[in-house]
Amino acid sequence: MKDKNSILANRKKELFSQARAEVQHEKGKLTARERLDMLLDKGSFTELEAFARLRSHEFNLQEKQVDGDAVVTGYGTISGRKVYVYAQDATVMGGSLGEIHAKKIVHVQDLSLQTGCPIIGIIDSGGARIQEGVSSLDGYAEIFQRCVAASGVVPQIAVIVGPSAGGACYSPALMDFVFMVKDMSYMFITGPQVIKLVTGEEIDFEKLGGAMVHNQTSGVAHFAMANEEGCFHFVKKLLRFLPANNLEDPPRLAPEDTADRMCERLLEIVPVDSTKPYDMKEVIEEIVDKDSFFGLQRFYAKNAIIGLARLDGYPVGIVANQPKVLAGCLDIDASDKIARFVRFCDAFNIPVVNLVDVPGYLPGVDQEHRGIIRHGAKILYAYAEATVPKIAVVLRKSYGGAYIALSSKKLGYDQVIAWPSAELAVMGAEQAVDIVYGRELRDSSSTRLRQEKVSEFRSKFMTPYTAAEMGQVDMIIDPRETRATLIQSLAFLRTKRQVRVRRKHGIIPV
Amino acid sequence: MPHEEYKATIKIKGRKLKLRIEEKDPESIFVAIEGDTYRVRTSDLITRRDWSKQRDEDEDMYLDEEGNTVVSPIPGVIARLAVGEREDVQKGQVLLLLLAMKMENEICSPRDGTVKRIRVQEGQAVQANDVLLEFE
Numbered sequence: 001m002k003d004k005n006s007i008l009a010n011r012k013k014e015l016f017s018q019a020r021a022e023v024q025h026e027k028g029k030l031t032a033r034e035r036l037d038m039l040l041d042k043g044s045f046t047e048l049e050a051f052a053r054l055r056s057h058e059f060n061l062q063e064k065q066v067d068g069d070a071v072v073t074g075y076g077t078i079s080g081r082k083v084y085v086y087a088q089d090a091t092v093m094g095g096s097l098g099e100i101h102a103k104k105i106v107h108v109q110d111l112s113l114q115t116g117c118p119i120i121g122i123i124d125s126g127g128a129r130i131q132e133g134v135s136s137l138d139g140y141a142e143i144f145q146r147c148v149a150a151s152g153v154v155p156q157i158a159v160i161v162g163p164s165a166g167g168a169c170y171s172p173a174l175m176d177f178v179f180m181v182k183d184m185s186y187m188f189i190t191g192p193q194v195i196k197l198v199t200g201e202e203i204d205f206e207k208l209g210g211a212m213v214h215n216q217t218s219g220v221a222h223f224a225m226a227n228e229e230g231c232f233h234f235v236k237k238l239l240r241f242l243p244a245n246n247l248e249d250p251p252r253l254a255p256e257d258t259a260d261r262m263c264e265r266l267l268e269i270v271p272v273d274s275t276k277p278y279d280m281k282e283v284i285e286e287i288v289d290k291d292s293f294f295g296l297q298r299f300y301a302k303n304a305i306i307g308l309a310r311l312d313g314y315p316v317g318i319v320a321n322q323p324k325v326l327a328g329c330l331d332i333d334a335s336d337k338i339a340r341f342v343r344f345c346d347a348f349n350i351p352v353v354n355l356v357d358v359p360g361y362l363p364g365v366d367q368e369h370r371g372i373i374r375h376g377a378k379i380l381y382a383y384a385e386a387t388v389p390k391i392a393v394v395l396r397k398s399y400g401g402a403y404i405a406l407s408s409k410k411l412g413y414d415q416v417i418a419w420p421s422a423e424l425a426v427m428g429a430e431q432a433v434d435i436v437y438g439r440e441l442r443d444s445s446s447t448r449l450r451q452e453k454v455s456e457f458r459s460k461f462m463t464p465y466t467a468a469e470m471g472q473v474d475m476i477i478d479p480r481e482t483r484a485t486l487i488q489s490l491a492f493l494r495t496k497r498q499v500r501v502r503r504k505h506g507i508i509p510v
Numbered sequence: 511m512p513h514e515e516y517k518a519t520i521k522i523k524g525r526k527l528k529l530r531i532e533e534k535d536p537e538s539i540f541v542a543i544e545g546d547t548y549r550v551r552t553s554d555l556i557t558r559r560d561w562s563k564q565r566d567e568d569e570d571m572y573l574d575e576e577g578n579t580v581v582s583p584i585p586g587v588i589a590r591l592a593v594g595e596r597e598d599v600q601k602g603q604v605l606l607l608l609l610a611m612k613m614e615n616e617i618c619s620p621r622d623g624t625v626k627r628i629r630v631q632e633g634q635a636v637q638a639n640d641v642l643l644e645f646e
Contacts, residue, residue: 226571277615329584364584397612
């Protein structure tokens with residue numbers, strides 16, 4: 001047995017090849033195993049299929065066989081909670097994905113779905129292993145198939161710490177959250193060389209598919225990090241808000257803030273004059289449990305803020321307009337960002353709180369032609385479909401289509417709370433008067449009539465009382481009571497049950 | 511769970527302090543300093559590199575703005591110019607106020623520089639992507 005144990009020890013030692021580790025370190029990157037160490041609780045990692053090897057003999061591939069086939073898979077714990085993981089090893093054939101590599105990933109994906117545990121994929125791969133032909137493409141297909149099967153059942157997180165090119169991009173794209181590192185992660189369907197060949201455009205990796213391109217411009221990624229250690233720290237932070245699967249409630253932490261704290265600062269932050277901008281992030285931070293706000297997609301569609309936070313220790317999803325950017329209006333990108341987040345929250349039993357200060361959907365030919373109707377419809381769809389508790393707090397403006405999407409009780413909000421400064425209307429007073437009284441105003445020579453009508457319109461709709469008289473606003477509160485009110489409301493809504501008619505699935509406009 | 515313990519001596523402003531660090535469970539580490547014991551939650555721990563860059567206000571992360579012009583992000587009316595031609599401005603400084611979508615939107619400078627030409631006047635209507643001003 002002693003001999004056999006030493007053979008095992010040697011095989012195991014080879015898994016931790018120092019020579020290969022140095023290749024990675026020279027590039028300023030961590031190895032697959034170091035990444036897992038950083039992500040998982042100390043000593044908690046169990047590796048699966050460590051000795052699996054590629055079995056293709058095309059192009060003399062058998063000479064390149066290495067135990068593990070360029071991916072480390074298994075399970076471990078993060079803050080004591082079970083997760084499945086896989087980390088691609090770029091030091092073996094560029095981390096390329098072949099038949100067995102894919103099979104290993106698929107195995108942990110299956111286990112994650114069947115046991116209801118989150119899965120985290122650490123991606124650092126040159127893409128499909130060309131020598132294995134269609135087998136490697138089929139490997140991707142199997143992975144994608146399981147991403148979709150697990151979507152909305154267990155949280156799926158992709159950490160990109162190297163290239164993710166071609167078809168390989170779609171595995172992160174099908175997962176819930178994508179982390180990228182500046183000057184290290186790249187995602188693109190066709191690389192710079194092919195683009196140059198086909199269209200003649202010259203572009204480098206970072207500008208084509210770097211972390212900031214996907215965080216700021218394309219909206220593919222959710223987090224941009226300055227270094228890869230940051231990713232692992234943020235994955236842990238993110239997981240603390242999430243249940244292990246769709247049948248569990250998100251974990252409550254002991255609150256570090258008092259439930260009935262008055263939000264005194266809100267009076268300073270939000271100007272009463274609704275034409276004056278302010279930073280909505282300060283409002284969020286004043287309302288939620290101290291230091292609990294965790295923003296998502298911070299660099300993309302900044303006119304909308306989404307993120308997770310805690311209220312009295314319970315996780316909530318926050319959706320808010322940012323008056324500081326594009327007046328806080330909804331446009332195509334903000335619609336996509338909000339809709340996907342709301343569906344995520346709904347899938348994982350996280351209540352949603354809207355902080356509304358929105359002038360409407362962004363007008364313009366470009367938006368119309370690019371399909372603001374189709375994209376804007378996603379927000380309506382996501383909120384109307386969601387069965388988790390949904391609360392809207394109207395701070396100041398809530399106009400037109402954006403009113404419907406973010407604060408109409410008839411769309412399914414369980415509670416609509418308004419500040420005394422709330423304005424709920426189809427459009428601004430001046431525009432409304434011009435349309436409603438257009439002919440009379442043209443016929444009349446004096447401007448007095450217009451002023452009269454504007455002020456009449458103002459007093460009727462530029463307050464929350466008309467909507468409240470119609471029962472469309474449940475409460476009008478002192479802004480300072482926002483936190484206490486939300487905590488109380490959510491406590492009563494926590495047991496909400498809403499049954500839907502059975503169907504295969506709805507058809508969300510995409 | 512293996513139980514690990516380390517000892518260290520650190521010097522702060524000339525004063526020597528003895529530390530005893532114990533890894534208790536996946537959740538926490540105990541740090542004893544001169545007889546006082548603190549519990550550090552591992553979830554709050556920060557690993558090897560500098561984390562200061564992972565914050566919201568980190569402007570370095572953004573892609574560099576290309577070109578020498580500032581364009582209107584949204585259709586509206588120029589409410590007020592906050593800078594003049596030849597004036598030096600800093601990144602983040604308010605250049606002008608744009609009245610749009612029932613809001614006075616602050617248009618801020620994307621970078622440090624000198625304003626070469628202002629292409630709009632107060633009260634003028636602009637479309638999205640219209641050039642508002644040029645840098646040197």
